[in-house]
Amino acid sequence: MKHLLSSIATLALTAGLAQGQAANVPDNLDKLSNFQTTGVTDFTFIEQGGDYAEGIKATLDRVTLPDGFKIELYAVVPDARHMAVGPQGIVTFVGTRKDKVWSVTDRNKDRVADEVKDFAPSLQFSIPNGPCFSPDGFLYIAEQNRVLLFPAAEFFYESPDVAAFNLVAKGDLIPEEQESFNHTARVCDIGPDGKIYISLGQPFNVAPKENLDINTKWGIGGIIRMNTDGTGREVYTYGVRNSVGHDFHPETGELWWTDNQVDGMGDDIPPGELNRQTEMGQHFGHPWFGGGDVRTNEYKGEEVPVDVVMPAVETVAHAADLGMAFYTGSQFPAKYKNAIFSAQHGSWNRTEPVGARVMVTFIDDEGNATMEPFATGWLTEDGEYLGRPVDVAQLRDGSILVSDDLAGALYRISYEGN
Template identity: 60%
Template structure:
């Protein structure tokens, strides 16, 4: 009961404060229930995302504009709102898809056909906060990384049907980065399990160019870099630094090196700085930021006046400026021709800050015998109408299916596409 002496404005403020606190408190209580295998009370009847109708028809119509090499074909695999990073399930015909919103999608193909049969929210009794990152452990645990927390879900591909699921916290809320460093900018994480069976996570720094007073903290925490830890959250360490905002990484299965994309500085013009795809061969390497990106010195905050650190590792691939290189995956399938086997695909989300837009496409990079980058070429394009500058889609991530086809996510159109090769 409110104190009768409380003035109206104070009463409103108190109500708003309580209203904001209740969802967070309910979320913590819900997590605690699920950890104990208790029922949350959430409706177990989870609504399905419609896979037919005008929206799906238009998405298929848009795909007629996509240009691919001869013998390749692209189709709509599933309607998935806000689709971001893809984690293909290890044992079943399904995948989990992260978003920048408050949900993770379970995408199921029950009849092993060419398209998904159902898309529904995963673990709706949990309201995620920017669950961009999804990946699998070797023993079938789904990892979901939010802005400032890491979840683990045992056997998620087998126990996802209801609203309540088994859950654990690898890193509790507020302990992935300092709470004061939480931001809406560059806060979408990416995760992978490395050859060492450790969990790798990218941590973008929230500024266009970070202030000098943040450098020591960010280097220590791993913000503007990549961290790794044991799957139970212990043994955390900073693996790589000098990265502005990586939203895509994968390990080369052949030599175990870690490759990652990096989104670069805004406000320097249409054609600089170029985008980066990097290769980390060992822990502790520094990739140049904020002193240099690709071949361009950073002028903001006077970083161009500093000598370039002697241990700077330069990028393997430099891409068109501001095309927004995001997700990437080494091609481990056998369906595509031999030239694609052993290389990697990467997605360009498309520019928002160029006079003439660029990107919204999928690239392919081949490797040399020594494991370094050889040639990068456009593999799929056409989501950007170059005549009008209109986006009809914006690729985010790529993932290799069990049959060797390639999945592409699109958060603008809200879809997962499937690229196949028939040779005809």
């Protein structure tokens, strides 16, 4: 608590400086940073029953899982993207690619959400795709071009007004002239070093040469990290096209992350990627490689000026591997300990659709990884998507949540076998 109060006090003192660097910050952020009321009193509540929920449950009857596992509707959450489960297990925050962040609460602990309402409705969010928690209960939300910090959000989310601060002000995450509608769904995570890691997808299908210098400087097409007070920013990862999922190995501390690869080269190339990063500054190939060892047309034949780390797993082309999480619970069988559960969102332009499933990746003692399907059934035999998984998060009881932005839902997968 002492650390929490000290951090809030420090942020309150520096909030004015941070906001002065961003002319477009909504006025309500100024008020919330100074612990003032905004006058907003209403929440948007999402109905959890009715025909819509029953339709989602009917889809889940199609989903197949390994023996002993079951999947159930946990919550109806419009546009559900990446999730952050509160350290106390009280509430799960769910980002979107629109202008809402949702708080999801299971009040009676029957493992089904009782209430879904918007979080901090007095704020104007802009693509708040990526929420993440620090172990001591600080909520961070990575937006298109800003990172917000909410101390003690898990305890004060019941009010429309929540203490909120700029960790990275608008225009300081990426230059405003580099803002794009494409590849702007950020994700964040707190590393074992206590720093916050944030992905910055680059906006083009293949990064043009004239952008390479600015990309390198800012970490666009990479993963950056900084201290949790916003200082000490540095580029941790280079050569990323668009990563929308990362997590740290529970034992080695290595950063693993998914990457969506180049479009327009055909149905079957290039592969998607699951990457393993063993040290700061490694380069993973973009724009010289489109995925795996497949060279991009734009840079084909050119000498590659960097040492490239190839993926730990090459995934099916255009399946759109997104959110991922290492499994650290004890509910699932022992073989899943420290395995990666990840979501394949599904292809948008493949002539024969693929993806729309949850994958599991097993890693051996040498770091070799093998990926296989875990939950399937959202893609019909006729190529229709009945759902599009986005992210995976672990609840305190060892079950996992899967978000779906097409159905607008969270699913809970639990184990009841022997």
